[in-house]
Amino acid sequence: MAITKKASDKPAKKKGGIRETVLLLVLGVGIALLLQAFVVGSFYIPSGSMLNTLQINDRVFVNKLAGKPERGDIVVFKGWDGEDMIKRVIAVGGDKVAYSDAKKRVTVNGVPLDEKSYLFPGDFPSGDEFKYTVPQGKLFLMGDHRSDSADSRTHVANEGDAGWISEEDVIGKAFLRYWPLNRGEIFQKPETFANVK
Template sequence: MADSDPVTDRPSAREPRPPHHDAPALAGVPEAVADAGNDGGAGTAAEPAPRRRGLGLLRETAIIVASALVLSWLIKTLLVQAFYIPSGSMEDTLEIGDRVMVSRLVPDVLDVHRGDIVVFTDPGGWLPPYEPPERTPVGEAVADVLTFVGLMPAETGDHLIKRVIGTPGDHVTCCNADGLVEVNGVAIDEESYIRPGSVPSQDPFDKVVPEGMLFVMGDNRQNSKDSRYNEGNPGGGFVPVDNVVGSAFATVWPLTDATLLRNPGDVFAEVPEP
């Protein structure tokens, strides 16, 4: 009798199996594989899912890190760069071990001004031979990468940092009857930035700054090998504007000494153009 037929989940030959609407097959993927992704994790087809998620997370992390490094490199190349202060020639404005941020917009976008603190590459002979810090090969490689992208201050032996006293065409002399430096015939009061106890210069000088050059001095006047003492080197003691890497605008380390480095514009306010 028909009522005694056993119950079965096999479709009758007379009644085609209806399509499965809850989990449609993915385009180009067999239905059995598509359904396996919806069986609550059962079956061998679902087992690689955690692995795929892990690879996806690793890939996203790599993209984020790479993007951050590229962005850091662009910022360092176009906007700002960190530098480490290795000597006391700019004391007390900058101390040994300070980290300063330097604007790369100077001099390509913004002009160099009297009073700016600038980082520049050695015109030649200003610095002694550089002795890099001792590191393992791995440490050296890591330091090179971090310095390249701007995450570590540059420690190269061919950069100096000084204050601009004379720009192209300026006539700089020292010292007048009051012991002060004069720029274009006007005495400047440098008490706001030279190291307490220093004098503007213990040695006299009388220079006209050539076109495309700068006359620079350290704030620690009695302990700075600057334009006054490099006459016999390339440039005659002057710094080519093209050698300027940028203008220091902030001390960022140590945190207790973090401060903005403002141009002392009032010091040169009365100086006429040459």
């Protein structure tokens, strides 16, 4: 006895294929949204405060699971005005950070930083002198284009304790510039921070 296919078999199979495709698409979008929310985010550079390291309109990937911010890291954080911002970590909780060196260098725990590799060409490490001990759990952040960056120098001087950025406000560490493609770069921590204890 021969088995014959029913006319209704084909449409059922087609419906199953469409359902599978939609399910896979929804699953893929869900995974992408979870990764974006908890693991890797994308950040757009809106200003010139990090020139020449980051140009206006650059886009970077941010690792949200990178752990505690360290000296030299480029971090995205909830800024002083509540907006997402990007700056470089210069000093962490407990550090003594100053700009009062006769050779016009920023020092961290008495160690002068050689900032030539990332500081905007022709810029001084700071316009005004400062000297702070960073409170535990807080960060001292500066833009690489110091004369065009409203950073910890300005906010701590003007706002006192309210001017510090908490480690908890850090969204993640920038680890890769992916746009524009011709300037793609994996960010390395500057060697000068290895000398700070």
